[in-house]
Amino acid sequence: MRRIVVGSVLLGLASQALGQDVRTGIQAWTEGRYPQAVAIWKPLAQNGSADAAFNLGQAYKLGRGVPADLAAAQRYYEQAARGGHLEAQTSLGLLLFQNGNRAGALRWLGQAAQAGEPRAMLVYGTALFNGDGVPEDRARAYAFVSRAAAQGLAPARVTLGEMDQLIPLDERKKGVALAQVMVAKPAAPAPAAGSKSGRRTSAKLAARSPTPATPAVAARPAPQGAFRVQLGAFRDSSAATSLFARLSPKLGGASMTLVPSGTMTRLQVGPYATRAQASAACAALRPQPCFPVAAR
Structure with missing residues (x-):
């Protein structure tokens, strides 16, 4: 799971009504x-503070101020998620995904997605x-990714561009219309996880990882090193x-590429001839x- 940049997450909590004590904790955190x-x-x-529980989940996940403990992080995320904290719902969903649940x-991700x-x-x-x-629903998938x-x-913009190549125009139009409806009013409950999906077509989303930046659409065969x-x-x-440097022994001689992205630097390694590789x-x-x- 990608390490969440705690400054942006912690200081950008969804709630606009943080208690003064929670803010005091945030100030202490930003000062180290x-x-x-x-x-x-x-x-x-x-x-019962969902904001405080979420922040504790972050602390235990990152091992700052307490020993790193993903089980404790999950408990605090769940407490905050049950209190309606969107960041916690998403973080809990991603952590559960990483743990194979x-x-x-x-x-949880469906609930947070419907909330935007x-x-x-x-x-x-x-x-x-x-x-x-x-259940497979590509129009609804397009709606969610286009909103993101x-x-x-x-990463959603990249995924959306690849979806444009794989989803027929009429389905994409339905997705755009559905996205507009979602913004205008709450969406219907998310389909239950584990339910049977409909017929799948050959193109699928690859790399279904718990991190929000990971979903990418499996495209057609690509040239060498693509x-x-x-x-x-x-x-x-x-x-x-x-x-x-730490992972290089497992990378089989692949080379490092640093890609500037705004204030961030993306670490990429390759090249690989196909997405499967x-x-x-x-x-x-x-x-x-x-x-x-x-x-x-």
Whole structure:
């Protein structure tokens, strides 16, 4: 699962009515006083604060102020998710996905997607495209991914462009119309995870990973060296090179490419002739978050 940049997530919580004590914890966190932040949030979470519970989930996931503990992170995410916290619903879904609980992951991601959380819309739209744990519905998949792209989620824009090549125009038009309806009013309940999907066509979404940046559409055969694998996005390029150095023994001689993206640097490795080869390279790196991308 891709490491969430805690500054942007923690300071950009969905709730607009954070309690002063929660804000005090956030201030301590941004100043690097992680144990103090955790100490502030714990009693608030015990008293039912979804914001504090979400922040504790982040702390346990990242191992800041407390030892890294994904089980504890999951408990706090779930507490916040049950309190209606969209970031927590998405983070919980992604964590469950990483742990192999696809049904539980899709239940939370579907709920967050319907509420408009862009990362959840991208991942849940991917599942709908494939009929992977939910009934296949490509028009609805296009609606969710197009909404995520409209909110500026860069991987969603890439996925949407590839969907344009795989979904017929009439279905895409239905997806756009459905997206407009979704924005105007709440969507219908998400199909139950694990239900039987309809007939699948040959093109599927590849790299169904728990990270929101990972879904990518499996395209037609590509020329030699047309794909890389992406291993993360970093504010500090030295973190990207350090990760590459750590993983290089498993990469079979593949080379590193650093791709600037706004204030971030994407770590990509390759080249690979086909998306299938790139996906196989990702599989060898598990549990490291990894997904195929077109080399540009």
